[in-house]
Amino acid sequence: MTRTQGIPNQPVAFDDMQGLIRFGHGALVEAAFILCRIRDPKAAGAWLETAPVTSAETLPAPPDMALQVAFTAAGLRAMGLGADVLAYFAQPFLFGMTGEDSRSRRLGDTGTNAPENWDWDEAEAHVLILLYARKGGLAAWQDKILTPTFHAAFTPMHTFPTRPNDGFEPFGFRDGISEPKIDWQDARPPAKHGREDFSNLISPGEVVLGYRNEYDERADLSEADLRRNGSYLVMRQLAQDVPGLWTYLDKEADGDSARREELAAQMVGRRRDGTPLIQGRRDVAGSPRKNDFTYDDDVDGLRCPLGAHIRRANPRTGDQPHRGQGRLGWLLSTLGFRRRRDELPGRHDLVASTRFHRLVRRGRAYGSALTPEAALRPDAAKDARGLFFICLCADLVRQFEFVQNAWIAAPTFNGLTGEADPLLGNRQPFCGVASDGFTIQTPTGTGDRFAPLPQFVTVKGGGYFFLPGLSALRIIARHARQEV
Numbered sequence: 394m395t396r397t398q399g400i401p402n403q404p405v406a407f408d409d410m411q412g413l414i415r416f417g418h419g420a421l422v423e424a425a426f427i428l429c430r431i432r433d434p435k436a437a438g439a440w441l442e443t444a445p446v447t448s449a450e451t452l453p454a455p456p457d458m459a460l461q462v463a464f465t466a467a468g469l470r471a472m473g474l475g476a477d478v479l480a481y482f483a484q485p486f487l488f489g490m491t492g493e494d495s496r497s498r499r500l501g502d503t504g505t506n507a508p509e510n511w512d513w514d515e516a517e518a519h520v521l522i523l524l525y526a527r528k529g530g531l532a533a534w535q536d537k538i539l540t541p542t543f544h545a546a547f548t549p550m551h552t553f554p555t556r557p558n559d560g561f562e563p564f565g566f567r568d569g570i571s572e573p574k575i576d577w578q579d580a581r582p583p584a585k586h587g588r589e590d591f592s593n594l595i596s597p598g599e600v601v602l603g604y605r606n607e608y609d610e611r612a613d614l615s616e617a618d619l620r621r622n623g624s625y626l627v628m629r630q631l632a633q634d635v636p637g638l639w640t641y642l643d644k645e646a647d648g649d650s651a652r653r654e655e656l657a658a659q660m661v662g663r664r665r666d667g668t669p670l671i672q673g674r675r676d677v678a679g680s681p682r683k684n685d686f687t688y689d690d691d692v693d694g695l696r697c698p699l700g701a702h703i704r705r706a707n708p709r710t711g712d713q714p715h716r717g718q719g720r721l722g723w724l725l726s727t728l729g730f731r732r733r734r735d736e737l738p739g740r741h742d743l744v745a746s747t748r749f750h751r752l753v754r755r756g757r758a759y760g761s762a763l764t765p766e767a768a769l770r771p772d773a774a775k776d777a778r779g780l781f782f783i784c785l786c787a788d789l790v791r792q793f794e795f796v797q798n799a800w801i802a803a804p805t806f807n808g809l810t811g812e813a814d815p816l817l818g819n820r821q822p823f824c825g826v827a828s829d830g831f832t833i834q835t836p837t838g839t840g841d842r843f844a845p846l847p848q849f850v851t852v853k854g855g856g857y858f859f860l861p862g863l864s865a866l867r868i869i870a871r872h873a874r875q876e877v
């Protein structure tokens with residue numbers, strides 16, 4: 394890593410980066426993901442060389458379909474890349490999401506979430522094909538891509554259909570509202586991204602490899618480096634028990650629908666239409682409406698519970714309890730000599746500055762839609778439904794694994810005890826500490842406590858992938874053709 398010390402980077406090479414990173418393809422409402430093994434590396438190389446992989450370049454007219462290609466570490470090996478090349482990739486990618494027990498424990502993949510109960514993982518897989526199209530266009534796009542040439546090269550192991558993107562996740566909440574805004578032109582040095590104040594801006598190097606990151610550092614990657622203009626892609630299949638969630642909430646609310654909605658909103662931190670429990674009070678750089686808020690004025694969680702899903706997933710200023718105290722105050726507090734009056738014990742212990750832990754989310758829902766009202770009927774369809782959670786980042790440990798472990802799964806997050814994320818928690822003790830509760834803080838200080846909470850989300854599969862830049866894809870293709 395080289396210190397960039399505020400010197401601006403080159404703006405990102407959009408023509409060499411896969412479009413998913415920049416665009417998210419939300420307007421291409423239909424999507425399917427295909428997990429494959431490489432059957433014949435030479436044929437795979439030939440297919441990849443001419444595959445119409447979508448770049449992040451802006452075109453005169455937005456595309457009607459998109460193709461993105463990601464590899465597992467085993468996939469890169471199967472394409473003939475040697476240990477010398479693979480050694481440059483991140484350890485979690487090389488080991489895989491399920492490769493080590495300690496990783497599974499840290500991610501909360503224990504109990505019913507343990508990999509041995511999953512329907513799939515990346516261990517046997519090589520390539521993830523992501524297909525996107527406008528309404529009605531996916532079947533034709535699939536036929537165009539999955540040709541006999543494709544099948545000569547790859548064996549599909551799992552095809553994951555998704556449900557047309559309507560902006561809502563299966564529990565019924567608007568999703569995809571809060572996204573970090575990437576400073577693509579790298580116009581603002583990271584020091585101006587919110588060292589003193591929360592902003593939604595992050596440096597390109599937090600998502601794409603080879604650019605300046607929030608530490609003001611850049612990995613200098615040569616043109617031949619396969620990591621250049623690439624990103625790590627995390628995929629987890631998260632099954633959602635929609636009737637389970639709404640039945641539980643309805644019971645706790647004694648059948649009062651307004652109270653039920655209120656409880657649901659407290660668990661998420663937003664109402665179903667996306668309205669945050671904390672109303673925007675000020676401009677937050679890079680944030681659209683409904684997202685220009687911080688937790689500065691709600692340190693006790695009286696408006697948005699301290700353990701609500703969005704507060705865990707991105708604590709914004711929940712991690713800066715010493716703001717406004719000056720350097721001496723900060724030092725005294727950090728050394729444990731002083732605590733702010735409005736600070737709960739342990740608030741700042743776990744949480745580092747949020748801008749180092751942002752995720753670019755690109756997930757899609759699957760299964761049929763079920764409204765909360767329909768979910769409450771005794772005959773509610775118990776079909777499989779959930780989220781293909783997908784996120785992109787430059788550092789698997791510092792970004793995805795940190796968020797999943799220290800914020801979502803940790804029972805002591807934000808000074809709380811005995812609770813994990815109310816939506817995602819597996820309710821198993823986490824490192825020996827109970828995690829099956831949820832507290833809504835109240836002015837009296839005791840809070841409304843819900844425990845034991847049932848499990849609403851179960852992990853069904855997952856893997857770590859790498860989404861290479863377009864030149865890197867061509868290098869991989871040529872490599873496979875020459876090597877075999």
Ligand code: HEM
Binds near residue numbers: 661706797
């Ligand atoms: C079935 C599983 C999940 C459901 C139903 C869910 C639902 C939601 C909803 C409704 C929002 C609010 C909308 C928005 O701000 O975009 C949200 C935000 C978010 N979620 Fe999740 N989520 C799930 C899994 C995850 C996982 C596994 C992670 C990370 C490891 C995650 C990270 C985030 C982040 C970072 C935000 C934005 C928070 C903010 O910036 O305020 N989510 N999620």
